[in-house]
Amino acid sequence: MITPKGSKYFASMLLNSLLTALLLSIVHWAWAQTPAGHSFSIPQGDLAAFFRSGPYISAHRGGPVSPGFPENCLETFAHTMSLVPAIIEFDVEMTADSVLILMHDNTLDRTTTGTGPLRQRRWAELDTLHLRSNDGTITPFKIPLFEQALEWTKRAQAVLTVDVKRGVPFERIVRLIEQYELEHRAVLITYNERDALEVYQLNPKLIISANMRNLDELERTLATGIPPKNLLAFVGTREPAPELYERLRQLGIPAILGTLGNLDNMAKARGDHLYRQWIERGAAILATDRPEEAWKALQQ
Secondary structure (H helix, E strand, O other): OOOHHHHHHHHHHHHHHHHHHHHHHHHHHHHHHOOOOOOOOOHHHOHHHHHHOOOEEEEHHHOOOOOOOOOOOHHHHHHHHHHOOEEEEEEEEEOOOOOEEEOOOOEOOOOEOOOOEHHHOOHHHHOOOOEEOOOOOEOOOOOOEHHHHHHHHHHHOOOEEEEEOOOOOHHHHHHHHHHOOOOOOEEEEOOOHHHHHHHHHHOOOOEEEEEOOOHHHHHHHHOOOOOHHHEEEEOOOOOOOHHHHHHHHHHOOOEEEEOOOHHHHHHHHHOOHHHHHHHHOOOOEEEEOOHHHHHHHHHO
């Protein structure tokens, strides 16, 4: 039996819960509407020419380096671009009911308040969760839908690179990019020649990031018939051989060097001037977990 005193207690608890939920919703909405700070102009919609005019910084997983900002999160994208003019890289996964969301891991434990395999959960359940920042702190921010990321990109005039996780249909990704008229602002990341060719055949206007970590991978990619103007070369997370950079220069294919991990740690230990050296040796884009430090180094 609930006493009058007990009824007041439960009513108070319910009111507090509702107020907390309302506050979190307001915070989420406000950050999602926050202007990016920096934006990119793409003259005549020519994204290939834009990349050839680099160098640029690409923020890995959106740049979750500031306290309280999780990876693959719209609010983090806006925060990163308030600091530096960065290309935004993020990951797209799929729920049990085939909803496209932003998520890197195939489990929920590390980056959300949920647990277990992502693809065993329906969107209605995931929409109740909150994102965790890299130190494990629970934030007010929610898992974004892929379409929300596209809406944000259009509003912020950002440039994005989309890492499509295994099993997510490329056709769905491409059609949504077309629907939001973002072909001139979106790059699709692929990991083998077959996937690169599939994306090109789906839309020959798109720029495709393909693995070209050595001359053999470069020639295999070219053998697909994809024009060099449609390609960005991901040359790996270690500096490639100089002859690879030279061949890419001859073809007019901009090179993405992944400094995330080992090279970022090297710059942190030896000095951020290394970011300038990596550009001078042939990289056009640095994909980094330290976007602010890398950008400041390039400005010097």
